[in-house]
Amino acid sequence: MTELRERPKPFLLPEFCKGCGRCISACAKHCIEYGKEINPQTGLVPVVVDLDQCNACGLCITACPEPYGLRESPVAHDFELEDPEKLYGTRHSTAPEPVDIPPEIIPLPPSEPLVIKGNYASAIGAILAGCRHFYGYPITPSTEGAELMAKLLPLLDGVFVQAVSEVATVNHLYGTGGAGLPCMTFTSSPGFSLMLEGISYMIGAEVPGVFVNVMRGGPGLGNIAPEQSDIKLGVRGLGHGNTHAIVLVPSTPQEMLDLTILAFDLTFKYRNPVVILSDGYLGQMTGKVTLPRTMRKPGIPKWAVYGDRNHRKNLISSIYLSETDLEKHNEYLNGKYASMAVETRAESHLCADLDVLLIACNTPARAAKGAVEELRNRGVKAGLFRPITLWPFPVGQLLPIAKRAKRIVVVEASAGQLEDEVRIALSRTEVRDLAPIEHVRRMGGVLPQQDDIVGKVKRPYAANKAAARRPEVHA
Amino acid sequence: MSSVFYDRFERHSNAEGLKAHATHYCPGCGHGLAHKYLAEAIEELGIQDRVVAVSPVGCSVFLYYYFDVGNTQAAHGRAPAVALGHKMANPDSVVVSYQGDGDLASIGLAEIVSAAQMGIPLTVIFVNNAIYGMTGGQMAPTSLMGQKTATSPHGRAVMAGQPMKMAELISGLDGPVYVERVALFDAKNRNRAKKAIKKALQIQAEGRGLAFVEVLAECPTHLKMNPEEAEAWVREKMLPVFPLGVKKDSVPEPWFKPQAPSFDPEKVMQLVGGSSDHTERHCTTFPTHLDLHDVSLKLAGSGGDGAQTAAMLIAHAGINEGFDATHIPSYGPESRGGTSYADVHVAKEEVHNPAAPKPHIVIAFNSPSLVKFGPTVRPGGTILYDSSVVKNPGKFLEGVKVYGVPMTEIAVDLGKAMVKNIVALGALQAATGLFPKETFLAAIRKALKEKCAMIPLNEQAFAWGVKAVETLSS
Numbered sequence: 023m024t025e026l027r028e029r030p031k032p033f034l035l036p037e038f039c040k041g042c043g044r045c046i047s048a049c050a051k052h053c054i055e056y057g058k059e060i061n062p063q064t065g066l067v068p069v070v071v072d073l074d075q076c077n078a079c080g081l082c083i084t085a086c087p088e089p090y091g092l093r094e095s096p097v098a099h100d101f102e103l104e105d106p107e108k109l110y111g112t113r114h115s116t117a118p119e120p121v122d123i124p125p126e127i128i129p130l131p132p133s134e135p136l137v138i139k140g141n142y143a144s145a146i147g148a149i150l151a152g153c154r155h156f157y158g159y160p161i162t163p164s165t166e167g168a169e170l171m172a173k174l175l176p177l178l179d180g181v182f183v184q185a186v187s188e189v190a191t192v193n194h195l196y197g198t199g200g201a202g203l204p205c206m207t208f209t210s211s212p213g214f215s216l217m218l219e220g221i222s223y224m225i226g227a228e229v230p231g232v233f234v235n236v237m238r239g240g241p242g243l244g245n246i247a248p249e250q251s252d253i254k255l256g257v258r259g260l261g262h263g264n265t266h267a268i269v270l271v272p273s274t275p276q277e278m279l280d281l282t283i284l285a286f287d288l289t290f291k292y293r294n295p296v297v298i299l300s301d302g303y304l305g306q307m308t309g310k311v312t313l314p315r316t317m318r319k320p321g322i323p324k325w326a327v328y329g330d331r332n333h334r335k336n337l338i339s340s341i342y343l344s345e346t347d348l349e350k351h352n353e354y355l356n357g358k359y360a361s362m363a364v365e366t367r368a369e370s371h372l373c374a375d376l377d378v379l380l381i382a383c384n385t386p387a388r389a390a391k392g393a394v395e396e397l398r399n400r401g402v403k404a405g406l407f408r409p410i411t412l413w414p415f416p417v418g419q420l421l422p423i424a425k426r427a428k429r430i431v432v433v434e435a436s437a438g439q440l441e442d443e444v445r446i447a448l449s450r451t452e453v454r455d456l457a458p459i460e461h462v463r464r465m466g467g468v469l470p471q472q473d474d475i476v477g478k479v480k481r482p483y484a485a486n487k488a489a490a491r492r493p494e495v496h497a
Numbered sequence: 498m499s500s501v502f503y504d505r506f507e508r509h510s511n512a513e514g515l516k517a518h519a520t521h522y523c524p525g526c527g528h529g530l531a532h533k534y535l536a537e538a539i540e541e542l543g544i545q546d547r548v549v550a551v552s553p554v555g556c557s558v559f560l561y562y563y564f565d566v567g568n569t570q571a572a573h574g575r576a577p578a579v580a581l582g583h584k585m586a587n588p589d590s591v592v593v594s595y596q597g598d599g600d601l602a603s604i605g606l607a608e609i610v611s612a613a614q615m616g617i618p619l620t621v622i623f624v625n626n627a628i629y630g631m632t633g634g635q636m637a638p639t640s641l642m643g644q645k646t647a648t649s650p651h652g653r654a655v656m657a658g659q660p661m662k663m664a665e666l667i668s669g670l671d672g673p674v675y676v677e678r679v680a681l682f683d684a685k686n687r688n689r690a691k692k693a694i695k696k697a698l699q700i701q702a703e704g705r706g707l708a709f710v711e712v713l714a715e716c717p718t719h720l721k722m723n724p725e726e727a728e729a730w731v732r733e734k735m736l737p738v739f740p741l742g743v744k745k746d747s748v749p750e751p752w753f754k755p756q757a758p759s760f761d762p763e764k765v766m767q768l769v770g771g772s773s774d775h776t777e778r779h780c781t782t783f784p785t786h787l788d789l790h791d792v793s794l795k796l797a798g799s800g801g802d803g804a805q806t807a808a809m810l811i812a813h814a815g816i817n818e819g820f821d822a823t824h825i826p827s828y829g830p831e832s833r834g835g836t837s838y839a840d841v842h843v844a845k846e847e848v849h850n851p852a853a854p855k856p857h858i859v860i861a862f863n864s865p866s867l868v869k870f871g872p873t874v875r876p877g878g879t880i881l882y883d884s885s886v887v888k889n890p891g892k893f894l895e896g897v898k899v900y901g902v903p904m905t906e907i908a909v910d911l912g913k914a915m916v917k918n919i920v921a922l923g924a925l926q927a928a929t930g931l932f933p934k935e936t937f938l939a940a941i942r943k944a945l946k947e948k949c950a951m952i953p954l955n956e957q958a959f960a961w962g963v964k965a966v967e968t969l970s971s
Contacts, residue, residue, distance in 0.1 A: 042524035042717070043525070048684050084533075084688070085687060087522065087526055087527070087529025088520060089499070089518070089563060090518035093498045114504055126760075129762065131762070131763075132773055133771035133772055133773050136769075136770055137809075149768075150769070155585060157582070178758055186608065186610075191578075193571065193579045197580060197586065198582040199582070200582070201582070202586070203586045205582070205586075219572060223571075227570070307824070309824075327549055327583070328586065329587045329589065329592065330547065330567075330590070334566060339568070341558070389849075391850065394849075471854055472854075
């Protein structure tokens with residue numbers, strides 16, 4: 023038996039019509055006209071629909087730009103008597119409440135130490151941390167990391183993408199991190215500069231991702247030699263806005279592996295990017311690396327936009343349009359940054375009993391460690407404090423040592439970026455009677471050498487001060 | 498009304514009043530139509546759960562207010578890069594990069610062109626209305642010649658270049674499989690637009706490739722027209738510059754079916770080189786006759802001399818013996834033929850400072866290297882140089898032991914100049930006794946595990962290096 027079915031005619035709630043009139047020319051039967059009366063709810067002038075001539079062609083509906091504008095009228099409803107909220111507001115999203123799929127820890131067999139470069143160690147750390155997505159743009163002296171990922175990831179059915187730029191790279195990370203999976207990049211200073219925009223977005227939108235910046239000489243193109251040129255960027259300059267991220271500073275190939283694994287833990291723990299600042303020397307340095315006894319298989323966190331039913335509700339965004347909402351978001355972020363204080367890490371070497379405290383990180387910390395040994399052999403009570411997190415700065419660990427020191431010497435391969443962090447951290451403790459801070463600095467790819475440090479310490483403080491006051495003459 | 502739209506637009510000012518059901522777009526804006534067709538296509542294809550919509554920057558920045566799908570908001574121009582990140586994370590997702598003309602055709606050119614050329618399945622909806630909407634009517638890369646905007650108040654002139662024809666540009670690439678330009682100004686074209694958007698989604702959902710749909714849209718507000726005039730403007734002014742139609746349609750069979758990543762521990766260990774194979778040790782003690790704690794070496798030559806490989810072998814040998822060791826290479830900016838030198842340390846406990854400014858041992862493969870580093874060797878140290886190429890070694894500190902070994906000649910005699918660095922290692926062993934011979938040979942054999950055929954030649958080279966020094970000493 024055939025059934026007579028009527029095509030639905032259009033239906034319009036005037037308060038959802040902006041009166042643009044795109045439906046008017048779409049209607050061959052001239053059923054719709056511009057209105058003349060202002061809708062008191064909207065202040066707009068909705069169109070007027072007269073369905074006498076309507077043949078239900080539907081073209082006006084296709085021409086209406088508003089989702090809740092012209093619609094097919096519900097069949098067999100006396101809609102004029104119905105509450106619109108009841109008619110159109112009861113169909114709730116069918117998306118379920120997302121749940122966490124936790125990561126798995128998988129045991130590994132014992133193995134002999136590897137003899138590998140720092141960059142390789144970091145890449146292997148990432149693989150053991152469960153990272154199967156790598157995005158990057160080749161830049162010396164970080165490239166070995168990307169090259170090893172390019173070699174290994176396809177063999178693990180992972181993803182290696184050589185991005186069109188560092189700008190694209192960070193946004194690939196924003197996508198994959200936003201989907202809830204561990205991902206990373208290797209870069210070096212100029213490339214890191216390009217990624218800062220995206221890092222700010224990742225922090226604002228709470229997207230995890232690991233950035234290994236194998237720092238080189240700057241500013242500008244600078245050179246490809248090691249410099250601690252991006253401490254300032256990592257600690258205080260992660261793009262625009264109120265941004266912070268945990269900054270880890272390895273000083274051995276072993277730490278390149280260990281801290282990369284740690285970085286993946288922390289980036290998911292806090293839903294915030296983590297920055298590893300290595301240096302060109304360490305990236306290229308071959309050393310002994312012992313593998314851990316476990317590796318990870320990632321899960322999918324409940325906040326992820328994975329592209330499946332379980333995560334349909336989610337949104338990754340850094341937009342907070344209202345001022346008060348954005349202020350609240352920043353207060354929330356500040357609370358999160360403050361909670362990262364428990365992640366401070368540092369190593370001290372021969373600091374129990376000391377007169378001269380050296381402070382250094384990355385490769386310069388190794389020269390400083392050599393200097394400590396040499397100075398101790400010469401009867402000078404020297405010790406080394408080596409921050410492993412630069413942000414948050416391990417001032418809680420530093421302060422008791424600094425209080426005992428008669429001299430404090432910051433050793434770094436930059437124009438004072440580490441010293442600034444030391445000074446800021448110590449000044450906030452409100453402890454005022456510390457020894458004056460001196461420094462050994464090299465730049466441009468020249469690392470402070472053991473001799474430079476020993477020489478500095480062997481000169482009395484007053485002599486150093488006089489030397490510092492002498493005007494520098496550039497030949 | 499498509500069920501892919503939220504029943505209430507909670508994200509639109511917390512759905513206060515009418516904002517629960519009204520878009521933020523100006524009356525007559527083409528975005529609303531593109532949104533509707535996209536929502537309807539998602540519903541008709543039954544892919545709502547799989548969709549990730551990437552909102553751009555521009556007027557459509559708030560796409561996520563409306564679509565009941567996974568949503569991500571991207572930085573200006575970066576939507577295709579973000580979309581690719583999502584697609585790679587979950588190949589089964591259907592990722593839509595929805596972008597305006599400033600976003601896609603200006604600031605995000607590199608991202609769209611590279612994503613398009615890669616051809617990983619994605620759906621790009623490009624809404625071209627020839628003007629910047631959100632920032633208030635400035636010139637777009639697609640503004641027409643002569644078009645007056647806030648930043649081309651005298652009309653777009655030759656100095657601003659010609660409008661970008663993105664559909665043509667994208668269809669000229671190998672990556673995309675389907676490219677069409679559609680419009681919204683009349684019923685026929687709206688119908689085509691809807692079909693094109695649906696097709697572009699389906700192509701991705703089936704893993705066939707990247708599809709790009711350019712939608713010519715109306716911006717009545719910034720064209721300072723009513724919607725009807727804006728429709729006419731698109732038809733009369735935009736069409737001659739941006740002709741409609743299918744620009745490319747070469748949709749292949751489904752091909753995008755990546756495997757899930759592997760987390761098999763054995764496979765991972767094998768790939769990263771982790772092995773429980775224990776290399777036999779041959780040292781009975783640290784070479785304390787050279788230094789009590791830490792021996793440092795400098796190896797220097799031209800790129801290609803093999804200084805780095807030799808340095809690496811020394812570090813491996815040291816670590817195999819249970820010592821700590823480091824190797825740091827330094828190259829000139831050239832890939833080949835530049836200077837190349839290496840700092841190596843072998844320490845009983847821990848290498849503190851991995852640089853070797855005052856090495857115990859210098860191995861120089863050419864004259865400049867010997868001139869540069871020979872004088873840095875410590876009192877009582879050792880210098881080995883290639884006497885095949887260095888004819889006048891000069892004078893060094895008294896007490897420094899200097900060995901001229903014809904490394905290149907020996908290697909050439911053996912049939913491969915390449916192995917001169919292994920000759921050097923033999924010479925190093927004989928001259929300094931850094932490690933026993935077997936320690937070096939074990940490291941060499943381990944390094945050549947994958948190229949076993951090379952082992953005998955290298956063993957010979959090592960033996961000749963030893964012999965050369967023994968001959969010199971006797």
